[in-house]
Amino acid sequence: MPNSTKPAVRNPRSKRPTRAVHIVGTGSYVPDRVLTNADLEKMVDTTDEWITTRSGIKERRIAPDYMCTSDMGAEAARRAMEQAGVREDEIDLIICATITPDMPFPATACLIQQKLGAKKSAAFDIEAACSGFLYGVEIGQQFITSGTYDTVLVVGAEKLSAIVDWTDRQTCVLFGDGAGAAILRSRGEDHGILTTCMGADGSQADILLMPAGGAKYPASKESVSAGMHHLKMAGKEVFKNAIIAMQTAAEEALRKCNLTIADIKCVIPHQANSRIIEAIAERLGAPMEKVYMNLHRYGNVSAASVAIALDEAAREGRFHHGDLILLVVFGSGLTWASCVIQW
Ligand SMILES: CC(C)(COP(=O)(O)OP(=O)(O)OC[C@H]1O[C@@H](n2cnc3c(N)ncnc32)[C@H](O)[C@@H]1OP(=O)(O)O)[C@@H](O)C(=O)NCCC(=O)NCCS
Numbered sequence: 001m002p003n004s005t006k007p008a009v010r011n012p013r014s015k016r017p018t019r020a021v022h023i024v025g026t027g028s029y030v031p032d033r034v035l036t037n038a039d040l041e042k043m044v045d046t047t048d049e050w051i052t053t054r055s056g057i058k059e060r061r062i063a064p065d066y067m068c069t070s071d072m073g074a075e076a077a078r079r080a081m082e083q084a085g086v087r088e089d090e091i092d093l094i095i096c097a098t099i100t101p102d103m104p105f106p107a108t109a110c111l112i113q114q115k116l117g118a119k120k121s122a123a124f125d126i127e128a129a130c131s132g133f134l135y136g137v138e139i140g141q142q143f144i145t146s147g148t149y150d151t152v153l154v155v156g157a158e159k160l161s162a163i164v165d166w167t168d169r170q171t172c173v174l175f176g177d178g179a180g181a182a183i184l185r186s187r188g189e190d191h192g193i194l195t196t197c198m199g200a201d202g203s204q205a206d207i208l209l210m211p212a213g214g215a216k217y218p219a220s221k222e223s224v225s226a227g228m229h230h231l232k233m234a235g236k237e238v239f240k241n242a243i244i245a246m247q248t249a250a251e252e253a254l255r256k257c258n259l260t261i262a263d264i265k266c267v268i269p270h271q272a273n274s275r276i277i278e279a280i281a282e283r284l285g286a287p288m289e290k291v292y293m294n295l296h297r298y299g300n301v302s303a304a305s306v307a308i309a310l311d312e313a314a315r316e317g318r319f320h321h322g323d324l325i326l327l328v329v330f331g332s333g334l335t336w337a338s339c340v341i342q343w
Pocket of ligand 1: 045046047050051054055130169170171173233235236238239242272273300330331332
């Protein structure tokens with residue numbers, strides 16, 4: 001006989017209908033110090049002309065020694081929380097996307113949690129390189145759609161200056177430091193994140209990587225003297241793959257939403273190289289006026305790039321409530337992702 005006094009088992013997930021998830025606030029932070037192409041001319045054998053014509057980058061931000069990835073991530077998060085009107089005790093989950101965690105463990109998301117005082121949140125990092133922010137948005141969205149959480153903070157934060165080889169002109173001119181953040185919530189309307197497409201190709205892991213510092217090559221005198229704790233990149237290979245992957249991901253996201261590029265108000269691509277962005281825009285048939293770029297000011301900030309760009313584009317009024325925006329990213333792994341949002 002069932003015990004009639006015992007309450008029925010409750011499945012918290014079954015209580016809520018599927019909910020559209022929105023980005024209800026964005027924020028970003030970049031350090032004050034500007035490193036210009038002219039500054040780099042004094043450090044390595046390069047020129048402003050070469051960097052500008054090959055990458056579109058004019059300057060990047062560099063964090064001071066005392067400032068960690070978690071400091072920048074926490075500041076970007078505070079700005080997103082302020083815009084969203086969300087208090088630290090309302091955050092259920094913090095996801096931090098980074099390839100430059102403060103340390104291998106604990107997770108940088110836990111350090112951000114402590115800095116925000118968001119004591120009731122769960123926190124973890126994800127590693128999908130420059131694609132990490134959109135991977136994080138998709139993960140966060142899944143937690144809200146399932147009814148597990150109401151409020152998720154997604155942060156993309158990087159201190160790439162800490163892993164760049166400042167004697168390698170082929171890479172050091174391309175990267176910078178900074179952070180971007182977004183608060184995800186359901187707003188009770190159909191608008192929001194309409195679709196996200198993610199992909200990866202581990203067979204090309206060796207074209208963009210930091211070889212040492214993990215279990216394969218732990219830090220040793222040999223690994224340090226061989227420069228294995230620095231970012232390594234086969235630029236041309238990355239370039240080719242980036243264009244194909246981002247075009248394919250963007251087209252897939254549009255197709256899934258039954259949209260064409262003409263429906264999109266603003267395209268926000270990963271900010272790695274203006275030539276990559278221009279090639280993708282041309283392949284998608286997007287006029288450059290629709291495409292947001294800030295890489296001339298910040299260089300490539302990996303997981304933070306598209307997060308900073310989203311925040312700046314939103315604050316500049318590049319799109320308004322109801323407008324459709326397309327984000328598309330690419331990074332080491334290889335990884336890629338795209339996302340259509342109705343703002
Ligand atoms: C890195 C990148 C800008 C190089 O541009 P490129 O047109 O492919 O240039 P190359 O690598 O062929 O180099 C051309 C020449 O410039 C030289 N060069 C490389 N870096 C230089 C620099 N900073 N300043 C001056 N000359 C440089 C090279 O040594 C080469 O000289 P060589 O012809 O005498 O051998 C480009 O490949 C790129 O952007 N790749 C993708 C990078 C990226 O997006 N990474 C992150 C993805 S998330």
